[in-house]
Every structure is written in C-alpha cells, then in structure tokens.
Amino acid sequence: MNIQLINPSDGGVLNKTPEGLTQNGLVIYPCKNGAYRIVKDDNYTENFGYQWNKFAGTQVDKSSALSISKSRFFAESQWDKEDLGGKNILEVGSGAGRFSQVVLDFTKGNLFSVDYSNAVEANYKNNGPNERFNLFQASIYEMPFAPGQFDKVFCFGVLQHTPDVELSVKTLIDMVKPGGELVVDFYPINGWWTKLNAKYIFRPYTKKLTHEKLFKKIEKNIDWLIKTSRFFSKIGIGKLTNRFLPICDIDGTLPQNLTKEQLREWCILDTFDMFSPQYDQPQKISTVIGWFNKYGMKGVSGKYVHFENCVAPVVRGTKQ
Numbered sequence: 095m096n097i098q099l100i101n102p103s104d105g106g107v108l109n110k111t112p113e114g115l116t117q118n119g120l121v122i123y124p125c126k127n128g129a130y131r132i133v134k135d136d137n138y139t140e141n142f143g144y145q146w147n148k149f150a151g152t153q154v155d156k157s158s159a160l161s162i163s164k165s166r167f168f169a170e171s172q173w174d175k176e177d178l179g180g181k182n183i184l185e186v187g188s189g190a191g192r193f194s195q196v197v198l199d200f201t202k203g204n205l206f207s208v209d210y211s212n213a214v215e216a217n218y219k220n221n222g223p224n225e226r227f228n229l230f231q232a233s234i235y236e237m238p239f240a241p242g243q244f245d246k247v248f249c250f251g252v253l254q255h256t257p258d259v260e261l262s263v264k265t266l267i268d269m270v271k272p273g274g275e276l277v278v279d280f281y282p283i284n285g286w287w288t289k290l291n292a293k294y295i296f297r298p299y300t301k302k303l304t305h306e307k308l309f310k311k312i313e314k315n316i317d318w319l320i321k322t323s324r325f326f327s328k329i330g331i332g333k334l335t336n337r338f339l340p341i342c343d344i345d346g347t348l349p350q351n352l353t354k355e356q357l358r359e360w361c362i363l364d365t366f367d368m369f370s371p372q373y374d375q376p377q378k379i380s381t382v383i384g385w386f387n388k389y390g391m392k393g394v395s396g397k398y399v400h401f402e403n404c405v406a407p408v409v410r411g412t413k414q
C-alpha cells in the first residue's frame with residue numbers, strides 16, 4: 095500500500111490513526127463515519143451529498159442485482175481484474191461508491207476513494223469497512239496524497255461537474271506514477287445542438303432551487319414524464335422529442351432490465367442529477383486528449399465506449 099499522505103494545505107506528512115489524520119501528533123482531519131474529512135460539507139457539491147445519501151444503494155450493483163457498474167468499469171478502464179491485485183488505485187468523485195464496490199469485490203487492489211461531498215457516508219455504508227478501502231472527503235484540487243504515487247487513477251462521471259475541467263485533468267495526471275494509467279469519462283458535447291435540451295434550458299432555474307424543492311417537483315412529475323418518454327420512443331419519435339422532456343434519457347443512459355419500481359427510482363435520481371449540479375460542462379474527446387498530452391501523458395487515446403445499452407466518451411493515457 096504505502097501511499098504517502100500529505101496535508102494539502104502545507105505539504106506536511108500525515109499519519110493515519112483511527113481518530114483521524116494526524117500531523118505532528120495532532121488530529122488535523124477527523125475520521126467520521128468511515129471517511130477522513132479534509133473538507134466540510136458546505137461546498138458546491140452539497141446536491142450530490144443529498145442525492146447519494148437518499149439513493150445510496152440504487153446504482154450499486156450488489157444492492158440492485160444489476161451489473162451495469164461492473165460492465166461500465168471494466169469496459170471503460172480496460173483493466174484486467176488479476177492485474178489490479180496489490181495495485182494502488184485512486185478513484186476521484188466516488189459518489190455512493192458504485193465503482194468502489196466493483197474494485198473492492200472483483201479485484202484485490204488497494205482503493206483510495208475521494209469525494210468532495212458527504213456522499214462518502216453512503217459509500218462507506220455500501221463498501222466499508224474493508225482494509226483495502228481508504229475513503230476521503232476532499233476536493234480533486236486538494237487531495238491528501240503526495241504526487242506521482244498511484245498505479246491506476248480513474249474518474250468516472252465527475253469531470254463535467256467540476257469548475258475548471260482542464261485543472262481537474264491536470265491534478266489527476268499529477269497523481270499517477272510514471273508508467274501508471276489514467277482513465278476518465280465525461281459528458282460529450284457534439285455541437286451547439288447538444289445544449290438544445292431540456293437539461294440545459296431549465297438548469298439556470300433548477301440549480302437554484304433548494305434540494306428538497308427540486309426533489310419534490312421531480313417526484314411529483316416523474317410518472318407522466320416516464321409514460322410520455324416511453325410513448326414517444328414506442329412510436330419511433332423519441333430520438334427527436336425526448337430531449338425536450340425534463341427527464342433523464344431513459345433509452346440511452348439507463349439499464350434496460352429495470353423493474354417498474356427501479357425505473358421510477360433511477361429516473362428520479364438521474365433527473366435530480368441532471369438538474370441540481372452547480373456545474374455541467376460537457377467536453378469534446380479531442381479537447382480532453384489535448385490536455386492529456388499537454389500535461390505529460392503518452393499513448394493517449396479517446397473513443398466512445400459501449401457497455402450494456404449505454405455509451406460514454408472515454409480518454410486514457412500512461413504517465414511518462
């Protein structure tokens with residue numbers, strides 16, 4: 095394991111104790127409910143803390159009896175289960191821990207997971223305690239690790255929700271050790287029409303609502319929205335019309351084998367996830383490839399990766 099922990103504010107060495115991370119014998123960052131707390135909850139990711147604690151098990155394969163998180167993790171990372179044994183793996187933006195679960199249950203790797211929100215509590219409930227699991231509430235911009243230590247770094251579903259996406263990519267690259275690998279996915283932008291979508295039309299209003307108010311609005315309207323979206327898809331016009339409905343993309347982003355109850359739950363969660371974040375900055379594959387090259391990665395490649403009925407743009411590279 096042997097990952098050197100440092101205080102992101104002054105670079106001093108931190109030690110792990112059951113009470114928290116200590117510096118010169120004093121607890122600087124407490125350990126609460128299974129996670130070391132480098133930051134407080136009141137930051138721009140509070141919406142994510144709210145959603146992941148409310149829907150802690152919804153997208154976690156072992157709770158949902160689905161396999162979408164496992165399929166996505168291995169399809170996007172292209173990493174070999176056996177090869178991850180004993181490796182130090184960094185996951186940034188872990189949410190409720192859908193991918194933490196995959197790493198912990200299907201590999202023998204040592205996992206260090208970071209999230210800026212108190213979603214770390216949902217993650218710990220889903221995946222802790224486990225001696226290979228280390229959980230931190232911290233920002234991607236101020237992580238408690240000395241640079242260049244991780245064999246593998248992944249960041250799925252997160253970059254578009256950070257304020258400075260290029261800086262986020264750079265900080266991830268800083269964490270990879272020479273010869274180690276970084277894989278990221280993100281929301282794609284294809285042209286001006288990407289933003290001709292209910293999500294981008296309503297977000298300036300919805301992201302300002304309190305979480306409770308937004309949640310209630312979604313819950314109240316979800317049933318007719320699901321019916322309408324399904325109807326349009328059934329008569330063959332869904333691709334054209336569903337982008338204007340204020341509901342997540344059922345055909346393109348959700349597993350197709352959900353029960354009726356699961357479908358309702360996933361739709362509420364994913365619709366909240368599209369309307370509540372402070373930042374939603376989709377990227378082009380070519381832009382992200384450019385940043386990988388600029389900040390010292392080699393063998394960089396990017397493409398759309400398919401898993402189950404879903405697809406996501408993925409960029410990968412190896413640290414020089």
Ligand SMILES: C[S@@+](CC[C@H](N)C(=O)[O-])C[C@H]1O[C@@H](n2cnc3c(N)ncnc32)[C@H](O)[C@@H]1O
Binds near residue numbers: 139250252
């Ligand atoms: C859409 S969720 C994805 C969570 C998880 N990766 C998944 O796919 O289920 C985005 C996550 O990124 C986290 N996040 C956003 N900005 C962050 C930052 N600056 N540092 C660390 N995590 C951040 C949020 O708190 C949230 O849990």
